[in-house]
Each structure stands twice: as structure tokens, then as C-alpha cells.
Amino acid sequence: MIVPLKIIWHVARHELVDSIRSRRVIIIGLLYLAGSIAATAIFISVLQKLESQLMATLGLATSSNTGSVTATLWKSDSFRQMMTTLIGDRDLAKSLLNIPPLALFYGWLAFAFTPVLVMLTSTSRISEEIWSGSARFILFRISRLHWGFGKFVGQAAQLALALLLSAIGAWVTGLCRMHSFEPLATALAMLLFAGKAWLYSLAYLGLALGISQLCSGPNLALALGFLALIAIAILNGISSAFAGEGWRRLWDLVNSLTPSAHRMDLWWGDTAHLIPAIVFLLTLCLVYLLAGYSRFHKRDL
Amino acid sequence: MNSALEFNGVVKQFGRNRALDGLNLIVPKGSIFGMVGSNGAGKTTAMAIAAGLLNPNSGIIDLLGGGPFQAEHHSGRVTLLPQDSHFPPYARVEELLLYYGRLQGMGGSKLEHSVDALLDWVHLSNRRKSAIKTLSHGMTRRLAIAQAFLGQPDLVLLDEPLNGLDPIEAARVRTLICERRGQQAIVVSSHHLADLEAICDTVAFIEKGKLVRQDSLASIIQSWCRITYLLTHQGPSLTTLTELIPGIEWKYSGAGTELTALFSKTCSPEALNAKVIPLLLESDSGILEIKRGSDLETEYLRLYREADSEESRPAGLNQPPPLP
Numbered sequence: 001m002i003v004p005l006k007i008i009w010h011v012a013r014h015e016l017v018d019s020i021r022s023r024r025v026i027i028i029g030l031l032y033l034a035g036s037i038a039a040t041a042i043f044i045s046v047l048q049k050l051e052s053q054l055m056a057t058l059g060l061a062t063s064s065n066t067g068s069v070t071a072t073l074w075k076s077d078s079f080r081q082m083m084t085t086l087i088g089d090r091d092l093a094k095s096l097l098n099i100p101p102l103a104l105f106y107g108w109l110a111f112a113f114t115p116v117l118v119m120l121t122s123t124s125r126i127s128e129e130i131w132s133g134s135a136r137f138i139l140f141r142i143s144r145l146h147w148g149f150g151k152f153v154g155q156a157a158q159l160a161l162a163l164l165l166s167a168i169g170a171w172v173t174g175l176c177r178m179h180s181f182e183p184l185a186t187a188l189a190m191l192l193f194a195g196k197a198w199l200y201s202l203a204y205l206g207l208a209l210g211i212s213q214l215c216s217g218p219n220l221a222l223a224l225g226f227l228a229l230i231a232i233a234i235l236n237g238i239s240s241a242f243a244g245e246g247w248r249r250l251w252d253l254v255n256s257l258t259p260s261a262h263r264m265d266l267w268w269g270d271t272a273h274l275i276p277a278i279v280f281l282l283t284l285c286l287v288y289l290l291a292g293y294s295r296f297h298k299r300d301l
Numbered sequence: 302m303n304s305a306l307e308f309n310g311v312v313k314q315f316g317r318n319r320a321l322d323g324l325n326l327i328v329p330k331g332s333i334f335g336m337v338g339s340n341g342a343g344k345t346t347a348m349a350i351a352a353g354l355l356n357p358n359s360g361i362i363d364l365l366g367g368g369p370f371q372a373e374h375h376s377g378r379v380t381l382l383p384q385d386s387h388f389p390p391y392a393r394v395e396e397l398l399l400y401y402g403r404l405q406g407m408g409g410s411k412l413e414h415s416v417d418a419l420l421d422w423v424h425l426s427n428r429r430k431s432a433i434k435t436l437s438h439g440m441t442r443r444l445a446i447a448q449a450f451l452g453q454p455d456l457v458l459l460d461e462p463l464n465g466l467d468p469i470e471a472a473r474v475r476t477l478i479c480e481r482r483g484q485q486a487i488v489v490s491s492h493h494l495a496d497l498e499a500i501c502d503t504v505a506f507i508e509k510g511k512l513v514r515q516d517s518l519a520s521i522i523q524s525w526c527r528i529t530y531l532l533t534h535q536g537p538s539l540t541t542l543t544e545l546i547p548g549i550e551w552k553y554s555g556a557g558t559e560l561t562a563l564f565s566k567t568c569s570p571e572a573l574n575a576k577v578i579p580l581l582l583e584s585d586s587g588i589l590e591i592k593r594g595s596d597l598e599t600e601y602l603r604l605y606r607e608a609d610s611e612e613s614r615p616a617g618l619n620q621p622p623p624l625p
Binding site: 007010011014018021022129132133134136137138139140141142143144146298300301 | 315349352353354355356370372373375376377379380381383385386387388389391392400401403404405445448
């Protein structure tokens with residue numbers, strides 16, 4: 001057991017270093033970070049405008065203290081009552097309203113865009129090495145299973161790094177541009193969302209590397225990865241529209257095989273929702289990876 | 302168990318194309334084994350199957366007495382220099398060798414010393430921190446050779462190792478391979494038959510996925526039973542030679558300036574030379590060169606012609622096409 005873990009560790013370490021050295025990953029990573037900062041800045045600007053409009057409507061003096069109105073509103077009983085009615089679940093509304101608005105926005109951002117980042121950076125990682133032949137220098141030294149898992153661990157580490165950097169970027173933007181900012185509470189909430197987004201994206205990473213094991217070329221793998229993302233979004237939409245009682249429950253069942261079906265559960269703060277969602281997502285990740293491996297382990301290289 | 306690698310009736314099919322068609326092969330332990338064949342003969346496929354990169358359709362493979370390739374059993378004991386494969390472009394030279402060594406189960410100062418020695422061996426010590434993408438083709442090729450000798454593998458598979466090397470580096474790699482004789486079995490495939498002749502002790506001719514002939518190099522080039530004298534003018538007649546030195550089969554070729562003696566093991570080459578050379582000097586034939594045995598290229602072309610003519614003459618009527 002120690003030997004395979006050691007091998008997986010060596011592959012993962014090399015994978016992380018090799019991946020973040022590639023120009024492609026550097027560019028995509030920087031774009032992701034810039035996107036996160038820009039989106040946070042836009043969110044703060046919109047918030048500022050809304051607050052200004054609100055204050056103008058109420059006939060109050062305009063304040064440059066961005067976020068102060070929102071923070072006051074966030075804590076008011078009437079706003080909380082309205083949010084509970086809108087969300088339709090008192091516990092979820094309560095749990096969300098305890099989170100600083102900027103962290104909530106970051107959570108949405110991370111859940112929405114990390115799967116795209118995964119598809120852009122990870123789908124080609126195995127197929128590219130098969131295509132270039134560099135895998136042929138490795139696969140007489142270790143088994144394909146250990147190599148695949150090592151690559152997965154390396155990519156998971158890269159993903160964690162990207163999420164952490166984007167959280168730092170968003171936090172620093174908030175610190176600089178929001179005057180009514182709770183640094184510690186926002187940082188902790190953002191880290192929590194980064195962790196949840198990481199767990200959520202692991203399922204997509206499993207899917208990306210599963211596809212990568214099936215393909216002989218990086219371009220095909222990338223195309224299939226995006227097709228899979230689109231298919232998941234369509235399936236999610238159809239399931240939401242058509243799910244119901246009787247045979248319509250089938251839609252729920254089909255949808256539960258995709259990662260996006262478990263995203264809502266990650267918004268919750270309690271273990272009763274979080275643990276089943278995490279178990280489901282990790283299982284999906286493993287299933288996708290092993291589905292790719294079932295072909296990869298016997299294919300010609 | 303005296304063989305490092307055994308193929309028994311190995312078949313590999315790529316779609317309609319049968320790359321290996323019941324290949325039989327025995328690579329003796331500690332030997333330098335040459336694989337000779339035309340393009341598409343199945344040499345690369347055979348090596349990739351031995352290293353576990355390709356899966357055979359049928360047949361038996363025995364690698365170092367442990368059955369077909371399994372990473373758990375053969376890691377670090379079997380290495381391969383694959384053809385037309387590229388290293389990751391952003392990796393560094395030394396770092397890549399250290400990584401491969403760790404995957405083989407090596408570590409610590411032993412690995413570092415081994416990598417240092419290998420980089421010295423292939424003249425890449427001064428490029429140890431360079432990214433792969435900054436290396437020339439020849440340098441990358443030398444690095445590929447170095448990785449195949451990482452650790453002390455029992456079986457090294459080298460697919461066209463001398464391709465892309467300049468003459469000085471090629472000569473050095475030949476010497477380095479020869480230095481490893483007896484320590485590990487080295488299988489070398491190459492189209493440069495003179496190179497193979499310089500390093501191999503056993504040679505296999507492979508054509509259309511089948512073994513045509515496998516033998517020691519000495520047997521193939523008949524070094525023990527054949528001497529050729531290259532002359533400026535034709536020497537004594539064949540009758541004279543047969544009368545004066547009986548028991549030898551004489552033959553003139555190349556406009557009478559190439560005299561070949563074929564003899565049995567009872568006659569030694571030095572004894573034959575002691576009799577023939579005075580005769581040739583007396584007849585004023587002008588000895589330019591004395592060559593023992595044939596050469597690998599001649600023997601390969603002869604075998605290729607025979608194999609090809611047998612195949613293209615099903616009714617025994619058609620003449621084989623002339624060799625280019």
C-alpha cells in the first residue's frame with residue numbers, strides 16, 4: 001500500500017509542477033483570477049449604484065460607504081422575512097443570511113465557473129501525453145492506474161490553488177473597494193465556499209480525466225469535455241422542468257448522476273445536507289474516472 | 302532461465318493490418334540483441350508489446366521469467382527507448398530523470414549519483430537545468446537513451462537509438478552500449494546495419510511480423526568459415542587454387558577481383574591465409590583488403606531476397622522482383 005501511495009505522490013507532484021508551468025494553464029489561470037477580481041469589482045459597483053439609488057429614492061444623503069446599506073438591510077428582520085419567503089426554506093435562508101454578501105457572491109462565482117476552468121485545464125492532461133508519446137516513457141515504470149490517480153491528485157491540487165487564489169483576489173478587491181467590509185468573517189466564508197467549490201469541481205475533474213483517458217488527442221478531449229458540460233446543463237434544465245411524481249421521478253434519478261444536481265446541497269451549512277452531497281460528488285468523481293480507466297487500462301499506447 | 306525475453310507465436314493486429322504474425326523470439330540474458338527488418342516489419346510493435354504499451358492479440362510473452370509485462374513485477378527491470386515519442390516540453394532535464402528514477406523505486410543519493418553519471422555519460426551535464434523544449438533533437442535523443450539506462454535494468458529495449466545523433470555521438474553511444482555487454486540484455490532495432498554489426502552478438506531478421514532468422518552474429522556473417530580477398534587483378538584460377546589448397550570452396554566475383562574462400566571449421570583462417578597470401582603475391586594479384594566473413598547488410602539482403610522470392614513465386618514460375 002505504501003509503494004502505490006508513494007508513486008501516486010510522485011506523479012501528483014510532477015503533474016502539479018508540470019501543469020502550472022505550461023503556458024496554457026498559466027494564461028487560463030490568470031484569466032480565471034482576473035475574472036474573479038473583475039466580477040467582484042462589478043458586483044461592488046452594482047451594489048454601490050443600488051445603494052445610491054435606494055438612498056436617493058428615500059431622500060437620504062448619498063453615502064460613499066459601499067455595503068453599509070446592504071449590511072444594515074442584511075441584518076434587518078423584515079429583509080430576512082422577505083428572503084425566507086423568496087427562498088422557501090427558513091433554515092436555508094437563515095444559513096445564507098449569516099454569510100457576508102460578498103462571500104455569497106464569491107460562492108456563486110466559484111460554483112458557476114470552476115467546472116469551466118476544470119474542462120479548460122484538465123481534459124487534455126492525459127490525452128496530450130498519449131498523443132505526444134511522453135506517456136511511453138512512464139508506463140513501463142508504473143501501472144496505468146497509479147499514473148491516472150497521480151494525475152488526478154495533481155490536478156486536484158492545481159484546482160485548490162486556483163480557487164484559493166481567486167478567493168484571495170476577490171477578498172482583496174472587497175477590502176479595497178468596499179468600505180463596510182468584515183475582513184475575517186468574509187475571509188472565512190470565502191474559504192468555506194472555496195472548499196465546497198473544490199469538492200463540487202472534483203466530480204468535474206473526474207469527468208475531465210475520464211474523458212482524457214478515452215481520447216488519443218487533446219483537441220478531441222477538450223471538445224468532448226465541453227460537450228459533456230453542455231449535456232449536463234441541458235439535462236439539469238430538463239430535469240428541473242419536467243421532474244414530478246410517478247415516471248417523472250426518472251428525471252430526478254438521471255439528473256442525480258450529474259454533479260450539478262448536488263450543487264444546491266452545498267449551499268447549506270448543516271451536515272445533513274453537506275455529507276450526502278459530498279459523498280455523492282466523490283462517488284461520481286470516482287465513477288467517471290474509473291469509466292475512463294476501464295478503456296484506458298487495455299488500450300494501445 | 303537463460304532468456305531475458307521470449308516471444309512465442311505473438312500476434313498483433315491493427316485493424317486489418319497484421320503487425321506481428323506469430324513472432325517467435327528469444328533474447329539471451331546479457332546479450333546485445335539486434336532486430337533487423339524493413340519498415341513495418343514489426344520491430345517497434347514487438348518492443349512496445351514487450352514493455353506493456355501494446356496488448357497482443359495472442360501468443361505467449363515471457364519477460365525475465367515473470368510472464369508478460371506487469372508494472373508491479375517489472376518496474377525498473379525493463380526499460381524502453383520508444384521511437385517518435387516526446388518528453389514533456391516544460392520539464393527540466395535533471396528533474397525528469399529524477400522523476401523517472403523515483404517512479405522506478407529509486408531514491409536518495411543513489412538516484413542522484415545515477416542521474417549525474419547518466420548526464421555525464423550522454424554529455425548533458427551542462428544542460429541539467431534546461432527545459433526540454435530548449436534542447437536540440439540530438440540532445441533530446443541522448444536524454445532518451447539516458448533514461449533507458451536509469452537504474453540497473455535487466456532488459457533494455459532501444460528502438461532506433463542512433464537516429465538523429467551526429468557521427469561522434471553515435472560512435473560514443475555504440476561504445477557505451479558495448480561496455481554494458483554481459484551486464485544486461487539490450488535489444489536494439491536499427492536500419493543502420495553497420496552499427497548493429499559493431500555492437501550486437503545476436504541478431505534476428507524480422508519481416509512481415511515473422512522471424513526470418515535468429516542466430517549469433519558470427520554465424521550470420523560466417524566469420525568462422527569465410528574469407529574474402531579484394532584484389533586489383535584476378536589471381537590464380539579456381540582449378541589451381543583447388544589443387545594447391547584442397548577442401549576449400551573457391552569463388553570469384555566482382556569482375557574477378559573478389560576472391561571468396563568458404564571453408565569448414567577444421568580449417569583455421571590463419572592457416573588458410575598462410576597458404577593463400579603467398580599464392581596471390583606470386584601471381585601479382587595485388588591484395589587490397591582481406592575481409593573475414595560476410596557483412597550483416599549482405600546477409601540481410603540475401604535473406605530478404607529469398608523470403609521475398611518465395612512469397613512472390615507461388616507457382617514457382619514468377620521471377621522475384623529485382624532489389625532496388
